[in-house]
Amino acid sequence: MPSRVEVGHGHALGGHARAAGAEAARAALAGLEQPPSLVLVFASAYGDPAAALAGVREVTGEAPLVGLSTEREIDGADLVGAVAVAALATDALTVRLGVVPRGGRALEPALDEALGAAGGAPYLGGPGPWLEATRAGRAVFAFLLASGEGSGGAGRLAEQLTRRSGGRLPVFAFASASAPAAPGVVLAGDRVLDDGVAFALVETTLEVGFAAAADGQALHDAVLRGRVTDPVLALTAVRGAPRPRAAPDEVATMAAALGGVPLVGFRAPAGAPGVTTLVLGRDLSREAQVAEQNALLLERARRGEAQVRALLDSIPDLAWMKDVEGRLAAVNQPFAAFVGRPREELLGQRGVEVLPPALAAAGGGGARSEGASTREELRVADAAGRPVWLEALQAPVRDEQGRVTGTAGVARDVTWRRELEELRHAANDELERLVRRRTSELAESEERYRMLVRGTPNSAVFLVDAELRCTLAEGTLVERIAPAGGVVGRRLDASPEHAGGPIEAALRRALAGETVELEAVVGKLLVLLHAAPFRSKGGGSTAAMLVATDVSERRRLEEQVRQAQKMEAIGRLAGGIAHDFNNILTVILGSARDLYRSAGGAEARELAQEVLDAGDRAAALTRQLLAFSRQQALRPRELDVNEVVRDLEKMVRRLIGEHIAVTSALAPGRAAVRADPGQLEQVILNLVVNARDAMPGGGRLTLSTALVDGAPGDAQRPPTPGPHVLLTVRDTGRGMSAEVLEHLFEPFFTTKERGKGTGLGLATVYGVVQQSGGAVAVRSAPDAGTTFEIYLPRLPEDEDRAADDEGAASSGERRPRGHETVLLVEDDLAVRTLMRRILEGAGYRVVEARQPAEALVGARAQAPDLLLTDVVMPGMGGPELAAELLAIQPALRVLYVSGYTENEALRSGALPEGQAFLQKPFTGDELARAVRETLDVPLAAAAARC
Numbered sequence: 001m002p003s004r005v006e007v008g009h010g011h012a013l014g015g016h017a018r019a020a021g022a023e024a025a026r027a028a029l030a031g032l033e034q035p036p037s038l039v040l041v042f043a044s045a046y047g048d049p050a051a052a053l054a055g056v057r058e059v060t061g062e063a064p065l066v067g068l069s070t071e072r073e074i075d076g077a078d079l080v081g082a083v084a085v086a087a088l089a090t091d092a093l094t095v096r097l098g099v100v101p102r103g104g105r106a107l108e109p110a111l112d113e114a115l116g117a118a119g120g121a122p123y124l125g126g127p128g129p130w131l132e133a134t135r136a137g138r139a140v141f142a143f144l145l146a147s148g149e150g151s152g153g154a155g156r157l158a159e160q161l162t163r164r165s166g167g168r169l170p171v172f173a174f175a176s177a178s179a180p181a182a183p184g185v186v187l188a189g190d191r192v193l194d195d196g197v198a199f200a201l202v203e204t205t206l207e208v209g210f211a212a213a214a215d216g217q218a219l220h221d222a223v224l225r226g227r228v229t230d231p232v233l234a235l236t237a238v239r240g241a242p243r244p245r246a247a248p249d250e251v252a253t254m255a256a257a258l259g260g261v262p263l264v265g266f267r268a269p270a271g272a273p274g275v276t277t278l279v280l281g282r283d284l285s286r287e288a289q290v291a292e293q294n295a296l297l298l299e300r301a302r303r304g305e306a307q308v309r310a311l312l313d314s315i316p317d318l319a320w321m322k323d324v325e326g327r328l329a330a331v332n333q334p335f336a337a338f339v340g341r342p343r344e345e346l347l348g349q350r351g352v353e354v355l356p357p358a359l360a361a362a363g364g365g366g367a368r369s370e371g372a373s374t375r376e377e378l379r380v381a382d383a384a385g386r387p388v389w390l391e392a393l394q395a396p397v398r399d400e401q402g403r404v405t406g407t408a409g410v411a412r413d414v415t416w417r418r419e420l421e422e423l424r425h426a427a428n429d430e431l432e433r434l435v436r437r438r439t440s441e442l443a444e445s446e447e448r449y450r451m452l453v454r455g456t457p458n459s460a461v462f463l464v465d466a467e468l469r470c471t472l473a474e475g476t477l478v479e480r481i482a483p484a485g486g487v488v489g490r491r492l493d494a495s496p497e498h499a500g501g502p503i504e505a506a507l508r509r510a511l512a513g514e515t516v517e518l519e520a521v522v523g524k525l526l527v528l529l530h531a532a533p534f535r536s537k538g539g540g541s542t543a544a545m546l547v548a549t550d551v552s553e554r555r556r557l558e559e560q561v562r563q564a565q566k567m568e569a570i571g572r573l574a575g576g577i578a579h580d581f582n583n584i585l586t587v588i589l590g591s592a593r594d595l596y597r598s599a600g601g602a603e604a605r606e607l608a609q610e611v612l613d614a615g616d617r618a619a620a621l622t623r624q625l626l627a628f629s630r631q632q633a634l635r636p637r638e639l640d641v642n643e644v645v646r647d648l649e650k651m652v653r654r655l656i657g658e659h660i661a662v663t664s665a666l667a668p669g670r671a672a673v674r675a676d677p678g679q680l681e682q683v684i685l686n687l688v689v690n691a692r693d694a695m696p697g698g699g700r701l702t703l704s705t706a707l708v709d710g711a712p713g714d715a716q717r718p719p720t721p722g723p724h725v726l727l728t729v730r731d732t733g734r735g736m737s738a739e740v741l742e743h744l745f746e747p748f749f750t751t752k753e754r755g756k757g758t759g760l761g762l763a764t765v766y767g768v769v770q771q772s773g774g775a776v777a778v779r780s781a782p783d784a785g786t787t788f789e790i791y792l793p794r795l796p797e798d799e800d801r802a803a804d805d806e807g808a809a810s811s812g813e814r815r816p817r818g819h820e821t822v823l824l825v826e827d828d829l830a831v832r833t834l835m836r837r838i839l840e841g842a843g844y845r846v847v848e849a850r851q852p853a854e855a856l857v858g859a860r861a862q863a864p865d866l867l868l869t870d871v872v873m874p875g876m877g878g879p880e881l882a883a884e885l886l887a888i889q890p891a892l893r894v895l896y897v898s899g900y901t902e903n904e905a906l907r908s909g910a911l912p913e914g915q916a917f918l919q920k921p922f923t924g925d926e927l928a929r930a931v932r933e934t935l936d937v938p939l940a941a942a943a944a945r946c
Contacts, residue, residue, distance in 0.1 A: 004090060005232045006032045009262050010479065017048040021055025024085040029059060034089035038202070040185050040235075040264055041067030044082040045176070048104065049159070049185050050192040052083045057190060064095035066143050066200050067187035069539040070267065078698065086264050088233055088280070090899040093204040094393055095356040099188045101196040107153045108160075115161075121203075124164045132474070136401070139208040140201070141170040141278065146269065147186040148195025154269035157197070170277045172212035172235060173267035204230075206280050231261045231281035237268035264898040285350070305330075318390070318411040326351050327901055329406060340383025355381040357410070360388065372396070377414065389418040452665035452709035464507050465543050468492050477550055481522045493873075503546060510544035519551065526552040567852045581618070582899035582920035587830040589615040589921050619921050636772065638795060641671040641725050644680055645703050655685070656692040656701060665704040670726040672795040679768045686765050687729040688786050694733025694786060702730040711775040711791035720793075727790040736780040744778060765790075787811075815925050816932035817843040823864035824848050825881065826897075827873045831920075835868070838924040839931065844846065852876040859885050863891065866935055871898040879915075895934045897922070 010027020012020040021043070029036060041058050043052035049069045057066065099469070101111045115121055122129040123140060133140055142161065176184030188198035195220040202700040209231075211221035217744040218236070252590035261281075268276055312332035313318045321330040328346050336343040339354060358378045373395040379837030382388050394409040423662040432498035460475035460482075478487075479501075492504045501519030509516045509533035517530045528551045534543040541703035592615060596608035645664060653662050685702070691701050706726040745766040765788075769776050773793050780786040822844045829850075836846045847862055851873060859867075868883055869878035882894045899920045916937075917931045 004034070004270065005092065006034055006089040007087070007232050007262055008032050008089070009084070009086040009264075010734065011082070013082050015049040015617075017043065017083065017910065018055040020047075021052035021085075022058050024083040025056040025087075027064070028087040029087040032087060032089045036063040036087040036089050037091075037093045038088045038095050039063050039065040039067075040063060040086040041742075042070045042084040042264075042839070043067065043187065045184060046821070047082065049187060053187045053190075053192055055086060056083070061497065061652065063087075064097055064200065065189060066145060066147060066198065067665075068147070068266070069185045069187075086262055092202075092205070092206050093202060093280075096201045097189045098199045098201075099191050099196070100198075101147065101193060103196075105158055107197065110197045111157050111199065114197045118199045118201045120169075120199065120201040124161070127166070127168075130168050133203070137205050138203050139206065141172065141208050141210060142202065143174065143198075143200040144171050145174040145176070145186040145188060145193075145198040145200075146196075147176045147184055147193045150512045158269070159356040163182075170278065172267050173211070173237065173269050176267075204280070206317045207282055209279040209281075210277070211275045214274040218273075218275040218277040229282070231279050233280045234261055234263045234692055235266065235278045236263060237266040238274060239268040239270075239273065245637075247472075251306065257769065270701050317411075319409070321406055322857070323406040327356070338382050338866060350892055358724070376412075377418070381935070387415075388413055390413045402657070417467065443831055457812075458553070459873070460548045462487070462507070462546045462548070464492060464546075466511060466513075468504070468511070470508060471543075471674075475548075477525075477527075477548055480550075481524065481527065481548060502527075502529060503548070507544050510546065520629060522548070525550050526555055526628060534553035560697050564799075567836075581900065583828050583831050585615055585619055585921035586899075588617070588832050590834040590924055593924055596835070615921075636674050636676050638672060639677050641673055641680070641705050641727055641792070642666045644677060645684070645705065645727075648681055648684055649703070652684075652688050652703070655688060659698040660695055661700045661701050662690060663700065665702065667707050667725075668703045669707075671705050671707065671793040673725050673772075674793060674795060675772045676768075679772070683765045683768050684727075684729065686762065689732035691729060691733060691786070694731055694735075699732040699785075702728070704728045704730070707794065711793075712777050713775070717775065723796075724774070724791045725792040725794045727792065728787060729790075730785065730787045732785045735782045735784045735786055737782055741778065743779060745776070767882035814841055817928070818932055818935060819843050819845070820865035820935055821845045821847060821862060821870050822857055822866045822931065823855055825850075825852060825867070825869040825873070825878065827851060827870060838927050839868075840930045842931075844931070852878075852881040855881055856884065859888070863889060864894060866893045866931060868895050868931065871896050893934050893937065895930060 007565050008028040008031045010030070012027070013022035019531065024038075028039075039056065041053065041056050045047040053065075053067075054070045066397050096118045098114035098120075100110045100114040100117065115124075115561075120143040121141060121878045128141075144154060144158050144161065146157065154173045154175045158171040161169060162172045172188070172208070176186055184191040184194075184829035186196065186198050191198075209221075211218045213221060295735055300839040303385045309330070309332070313334070315332070316334055318338055319332040323329050327348055331343055331346050333343065336346060339346065341354065342370055346354055367808070373393070374688065375391075375393050375772060378392055380388055380390060390411040391414045392408050392409060396404045397406045397408050399405050428877040458477055460473065462470060463472040464470050469491045469668070473482060473487050483580065492507065502518070502522060506516045506529045507517065507519075510533045513535075515532045517528070519526060519528050521527070526547045528547075529546060531544060531546040534545065589612065592608055592611040596605060599605045599608055624856050645666060649662070649664060656662065688701065695701075704727075707725045708724050711724045712724065765775055769790055769792070775791045776793070777788065777789040779789075822839055824832060824839070824846050826833055826835060829851060832848060832850070836848055839846050847858045847864060849858050852869075852875060855869070856866075869881055871878045876899075878896055882892075885892055886894070893916075895916045895918065897918045897920060915931065916934045922930075
């Protein structure tokens with residue numbers, strides 16, 4: 001169909017340029033039914049071109065606009081605010097603008113920028129774009145407008161563009177008029193350029209004639225060259241005086257030739273030919289030819305449509321065509337039968353109105369809007385309501401220009417295939433479910449097995465095949481006995497770590513059918529190996545399993561237990577010896593003190609004193625023996641650490657041997673603390689023994705004391721302020737590493753060889769010092785010796801003096817006396833005789849019994865006030881005797897004596913807790929004082945003890 005072209009023009013005069021522009025634009029658009037495709041504006045250079053442009057824009061909207069300021073007379077006079085507008089409306093023309101201010105640059109860069117903005121660059125690069133435009137039936141030309149200093153070069157720029165396009169691009173150049181009082185400007189789009197370049201690229205399916213000549217012949221040449229038999233608009237540029245009136249003959253001739261066609265005149269730029277003309281219009285002869293060809297093509301199309309319809313009706317698939325609005329343009333017979341309506345009723349109907357919803361929405365509109373083919377499977381119901389699966393393919397239908405004019409679709413019934421796929425999917429889902437369940441069960445079983453193996457401490461499980469190739473290795477022990485690269489997948493007899501070793505030997509025996517259990521050393525570990533065969537149905541061994549368990553720690557603990565038991569036995573033996581020895585010492589010391597008191601001469605007293613001194617040394621030896629056996633009770637009292645070190649120094653020298661030099665450096669004055677003397681002696685002896693073992697080749701041992709302020713803390717307690725006594729034991733032995741120091745005070749930790757230590761010595765040291773309120777610090781390094789520092793809270797001077805005064809008073813006061821009846825029960829005759837003599841000498845009445853049975857008889861004969869009994873006796877112990885007597889005489893006081901310590905008697909259950917107790921050996925004064933204190937206890941407190 002020929003393109004519809006409309007042209008309108010108008011002008012206005014007035015004092016206000018904006019109002020004049022709007023009025024001229026309304027006059028130009030008054031007769032147009034289409035929006036303008038191009039607007040030409042000419043504003044008086046003596047008015048306000050920018051305001052005139054704004055007025056035109058109010059009416060024309062966003063239509064492409066080009067124009068300039070002019071000095072030309074309008075209606076015979078140059079008036080301020082005069083505006084002329086010409087508008088062209090057609091769908092056969094598009095305009096793109098590029099507007100660039102010159103900004104002080106040369107004209108060529110500004111032109112190139114405007115050219116690129118308008119999209120005209122491809123037309124200067126070669127014949128390709130021109131061939132494409134010719135095939136599409138398009139003509140291309142350009143407007144070039146220059147203002148300010150650029151107006152003088154507009155003609156030169158036009159020549160450059162024509163030359164760069166190979167002469168293919170017609171360029172119509174404008175030059176704005178200017179006067180001293182009214183500089184020329186260019187109007188382009190929404191902009192007013194007083195110094196710049198505007199480039200407009202026009203593409204149209206109209207015929208374009210372009211020619212330049214010295215006179216009006218240019219119009220004739222333009223019409224002929226463009227074959228414009230029906231012109232609609234002519235543009236002419238005349239070179240000459242500032243006003244185009246200088247060539248009235250040429251203009252009048254061209255206007256007469258065009259008849260009623262609008263003719264718009266411009267001022268040509270300097271250097272342009274006399275007259276340049278551009279004519280737009282149509283070639284009516286070609287349109288008639290096109291109409292005839294279209295009729296022929298239409299007939300052919302009708303015959304082809306009938307053939308296509310017959311072909312489509314013969315296939316079982318559904319076929320249809322829709323226009324761009326979704327209306328059915330064609331359907332085949334199977335489609336009509338599927339929908340259940342005649343074909344004639346379907347044509348022209350919208351798909352959403354007559355088709356099943358899924359089929360109407362097929363493609364999602366993509367084939368129409370995006371020009372993309374779609375393929376999908378749809379579940380719809382046919383005319384009978386039967387559910388059917390359709391495979392639908394839709395593709396866009398395009399016209400000669402490539403625009404989408406509708407869609408064509410084909411749908412095939414694939415219900416049978418879909419049902420088959422659903423059955424296959426159901427079968428696959430069921431199979432996958434079964435596989436997943438079985439796999440999950442196997443994974444859970446395997447994980448439980450692995451957790452069982454991995455959770456077993458210090459063990460490993462190995463599986464090997466008949467070729468001794470490892471197929472599984474799990475457990476916490478694997479990394480310690482397997483090679484670094486792992487053993488899974490490797491033959492054990494090819495592994496340097498296991499070839500010929502106990503693991504390989506045990507597995508070979510298992511593969512031979514044996515069940516093996518043995519202990520072996522693997523690396524540095526003592527391992528219990530248990531190997532068993534896996535038998536096939538035929539009875540042969542196809543694989544073997546080995547479980548390895550690290551028993552190194554178990555054996556070490558067993559050895560520690562045996563060592564502890566041995567030490568316990570030795571301790572019990574030492575305690576038993578000390579008990580009997582204490583009985584003997586009790587008699588010796590008691591008799592010697594009585595002898596000392598009754599001696600008449602100095603020589604006799606001196607001999608008695610020697611016996612007492614020897615007895616005291618023997619008693620100290622007994623205490624040390626009890627400390628060694630850890631049966632010494634913790635009975636703290638005020639003591640001088642310096643005196644303890646002096647008393648032990650001789651024993652230390654004998655204990656460590658002559659190859660070690662012993663020195664001591666004690667603090668001046670008293671180093672008074674509150675501690676158990678026996679336990680403190682045990683602490684020193686333990687440290688001395690460790691120092692001796694660290695210097696097998698000899699060395700130096702130093703014992704020193706010092707008075708310091710504060711004690712360091714450790715992991716269990718913070719630093720302690722206040723005065724302390726520092727006891728230091730330093731040796732020059734082998735020293736210890738940092739790793740050993742971390743475990744130094746742990747029970748059973750020892751670095752000595754097997755059988756040389758229990759690992760309890762330093763643990764005992766730490767416990768005793770902690771119980772005494774002190775702290776232990778140690779410094780050591782390999783080959784640099786070891787220093788142990790024992791910090792004990794130092795007693796204030798007033799308490800120390802009070803302790804001295806109390807001791808002096810105790811030693812100077814007279815032996816306590818009484819008159820009560822004491823039932824004395826002791827199985828040792830010598831001890832019993834000594835005790836009876838001491839008590840009778842203190843005024844008490846003594847009822848003597850050798851054993852508990854005699855004591856029961858004596859108590860019934862004479863009601864005693866106090867039961868003084870040994871703890872351990874043949875037949876019946878002291879506590880059992882006391883229980884029977886208390887049942888008869890509840891007010892009876894009880895005092896126990898024993899060669900064992902109170903702690904050991906309590907631990908063995910022989911002595912009830914909380915009872916009055918006196919340990920052997922004791923002096924007469926100590927016995928008299930204990931008896932008096934027990935008798936003086938109030939009855940309620942005595943009953944509570946029992």
